[in-house]
Amino acid sequence: MTQMIILSIGIVLIALITWWFFGKHQVETEEATMEQEKQIVNIKVDGGYSPEQVIVKKGMPTELRFTKIDGSSCLDHVVFPDFGINQALPQDETTSVTVNTDQAGEYAWACGMNMFHGKLIVK
Ligand SMILES: [Cu+2]
Structure with missing residues (x-):
């Protein structure tokens, strides 16, 4: 009986490890919402960025609101780095960052120490 339990636990552990290494980890992606001729994306900053990937339309004023x-x-x-922006984000506040979307492409953003990352996709 005990052997059966140990065996089952082992199988569950192996399954978990396999999932962790080989499973698909999806990046949370969000598209901008429109608000008065502007694209707005709300991004929560809490142990990283949520969403960490943002899709916006080319050539439209875009505001990223970091909370x-x-x-x-x-x-x-x-x-x-691509826009030369280094914006302070005060605690418990929402700070707007306006980005240039004249050119399609992928633009990375990061925290001040380059530890947490996000990506803006303009298309
Ligand atoms: Cu950092």
């Missing part, structure tokens, strides 16, 4: 909930100083800046 910082995370208490760590790690995420208190958001950096868009």
Whole structure:
């Protein structure tokens, strides 16, 4: 009986490990919503970025609204190297970052220490 239990636990563990390494981990992706001729995306900053991938339309004014909930100083800046943006994100506040979407492409953003990442896709 005990052997059966140990065996089952082993099988469950192997299944979990397999899923962890080989399973599809989807990136949370969100499209912008329209608001008065503007594209708006709300991004929660809490232990990373949620969503961490954002899709917007080319050539339309775009505002990314970062709301910082995370208490760590790690995420208190958001950096868009391609746009030369380094924006401070005050704690428990929503900060708007306006980005240029004239050119289609993929633009990465990161925290001030380049530890957490997100991606803006313009198409
Ligand atoms: Cu950081």
